[in-house]
Amino acid sequence: MTIPRAAKTLRRTRIQEEKEEQILEAALDVFSASGFRGSTIDQIAEVAGMSKPNLLYYFRTKEAMHRALIDRVLYTWLEPLRAFDADGNPEEEIRSYIRRKLEMARDFPRESRLFANEVLQGAPHIEDELKGPLKELVDEKAEVIRAWAKSGKIVKCDPYHLIFSIWSTTQHYADFDVQVRAVLGQDHAGEGRFEDAARFLEQLFIGGLRPDRSES
Amino acid sequence: MTIPRAAKTLRRTRIQEEKEEQILEAALDVFSASGFRGSTIDQIAEVAGMSKPNLLYYFRTKEAMHRALIDRVLYTWLEPLRAFDADGNPEEEIRSYIRRKLEMARDFPRESRLFANEVLQGAPHIEDELKGPLKELVDEKAEVIRAWAKSGKIVKCDPYHLIFSIWSTTQHYADFDVQVRAVLGQDHAGEGRFEDAARFLEQLFIGGLRPDRSES
DNA sequence: TGTAATGTTTACCAATCGGTCAAATTATCC
DNA sequence: GGATAATTTGACCGATTGGTAAACATTACA
Numbered sequence: 001m002t003i004p005r006a007a008k009t010l011r012r013t014r015i016q017e018e019k020e021e022q023i024l025e026a027a028l029d030v031f032s033a034s035g036f037r038g039s040t041i042d043q044i045a046e047v048a049g050m051s052k053p054n055l056l057y058y059f060r061t062k063e064a065m066h067r068a069l070i071d072r073v074l075y076t077w078l079e080p081l082r083a084f085d086a087d088g089n090p091e092e093e094i095r096s097y098i099r100r101k102l103e104m105a106r107d108f109p110r111e112s113r114l115f116a117n118e119v120l121q122g123a124p125h126i127e128d129e130l131k132g133p134l135k136e137l138v139d140e141k142a143e144v145i146r147a148w149a150k151s152g153k154i155v156k157c158d159p160y161h162l163i164f165s166i167w168s169t170t171q172h173y174a175d176f177d178v179q180v181r182a183v184l185g186q187d188h189a190g191e192g193r194f195e196d197a198a199r200f201l202e203q204l205f206i207g208g209l210r211p212d213r214s215e216s
Numbered sequence: 217m218t219i220p221r222a223a224k225t226l227r228r229t230r231i232q233e234e235k236e237e238q239i240l241e242a243a244l245d246v247f248s249a250s251g252f253r254g255s256t257i258d259q260i261a262e263v264a265g266m267s268k269p270n271l272l273y274y275f276r277t278k279e280a281m282h283r284a285l286i287d288r289v290l291y292t293w294l295e296p297l298r299a300f301d302a303d304g305n306p307e308e309e310i311r312s313y314i315r316r317k318l319e320m321a322r323d324f325p326r327e328s329r330l331f332a333n334e335v336l337q338g339a340p341h342i343e344d345e346l347k348g349p350l351k352e353l354v355d356e357k358a359e360v361i362r363a364w365a366k367s368g369k370i371v372k373c374d375p376y377h378l379i380f381s382i383w384s385t386t387q388h389y390a391d392f393d394v395q396v397r398a399v400l401g402q403d404h405a406g407e408g409r410f411e412d413a414a415r416f417l418e419q420l421f422i423g424g425l426r427p428d429r430s431e432s
Numbered sequence: 433t434g435t436a437a438t439g440t441t442t443a444c445c446a447a448t449c450g451g452t453c454a455a456a457t458t459a460t461c462c
Numbered sequence: 463g464g465a466t467a468a469t470t471t472g473a474c475c476g477a478t479t480g481g482t483a484a485a486c487a488t489t490a491c492a
Contacts, residue, residue, distance in 0.1 A: 037254030130398035168388035182346035200377035208424030
């Protein structure tokens with residue numbers, strides 16, 4: 001007789017670890033490409049290379065799979081912002097934040113699209129994470145930026161919108177990848193586009209935030 | 217006997233105009249909220265306040281509805297970029313382009329999310345539009361910006377990535393609206409956030425593109 | 433090695449999907 | 463007002479949806 005699934009959380013077997021990993025990998029593929037509503041368990045099962053009931057043995061519902069995936073990915077995804085250092089040199093901190101975010105867009109585009117899909121469709125499954133951990137982290141870093149502005153290290157500006165603009169410009173290269181490629185054309189759509197983007201964005205943000213000529 | 221649907225394109229009745237309008241309005245609601253795959257004809261029918269077969273009398277398939285919607289919205293959506301004037305003052309042109317794009321994000325968020333959903337999921341239905349009309353328009357405007365940079369009116373920079381960054385930062389306020397609200401909290405998430413965003417983005421782009429101190 | 437727990441599959445379910453059909457209703461025009 | 467064309471609807475179709483039941487296979491462990 002199969003033991004109630006709650007028991008699984010007590011001790012996890014090797015097979016459980018492997019299969020759950022395998023499933024979440026496939027789920028990332030599918031959810032990031034079609035959003036929650038547009039994805040089907042059958043698709044995920046096929047990508048994962050196992051039968052649908054087998055999937056549902058490890059995750060009772062489609063929601064459970066999605067949730068597990070979000071939980072696993074969210075921490076990593078916020079890593080660059082967490083690394084934002086109040087004691088560092090403002091110009092260098094912003095520069096490396098942009099670099100790190102661009103690297104994530106290049107190396108983990110599915111993770112970016114997973115969140116983009118979710119937020120775009122009203123964030124029905126991650127509202128709590130947005131209003132909780134995310135907001136708190138941003139609040140904290142915004143305070144750092146505000147202090148920099150106050151002490152004249154960077155121009156006076158709204159730190160929240162600064163963070164939004166770094167998010168949007170960098171994630172754009174993951175979320176809108178097809179559009180970027182289409183517009184750049186075959187000649188410039190090679191992997192060099194991330195280098196070009198990095199160069200431009202650093203120029204834009206460093207130049208735009210330099211304190212020189214603004215109010216006292 | 218019902219006449220073949222092709223006849224509809226010859227002369228359109230008043231009812232046809234009204235109903236198609238009504239359907240596309242509902243379709244915009246649904247498609248922009250769930251993406252193509254995640255939306256159902258039944259949902260659209262319910263929002264439009266008519267029966268499903270009635271919907272399908274005006275649009276033979278779900279694809280046809282989506283296509284009609286894209287076609288109708290695309291032209292308007294590109295209007296701000298089209299208004300970009302080569303003969304104008306660079307600083308003022310960029311400033312007003314940002315403003316116009318922000319206004320569209322504020323006033324037509326569903327349209328923005330419609331495209332965001334589509335592009336995010338690989339643009340399976342608008343690939344031609346991206347590689348055709350969109351690319352051509354961007355190429356043209358990129359040339360304008362390149363000329364400005366060459367003549368020293370703005371800093372030397374990659375015009376394509378400049379356009380991408382204006383797109384992403386402004387559309388962010390439509391596409392990631394829930395996240396923006398969640399992070400800003402109740403106190404700052406009022407409609408004033410668009411004014412704050414405009415102020416910040418103008419400061420960022422104008423400052424970041426000013427030609428002063430860069431290479432000769 | 434036996435056996436209990438764990439893992440997998442086949443067959444299936446009701447609900448929903450995109451879409452059709454024919455009959456009924458309404459608008460148009462002479 | 464009557465004929466004809468345009469519009470609307472309820473009933474229905476096969477395919478797909480998320481999910482279940484139970485038989486079957488495999489693993490872990492004493």
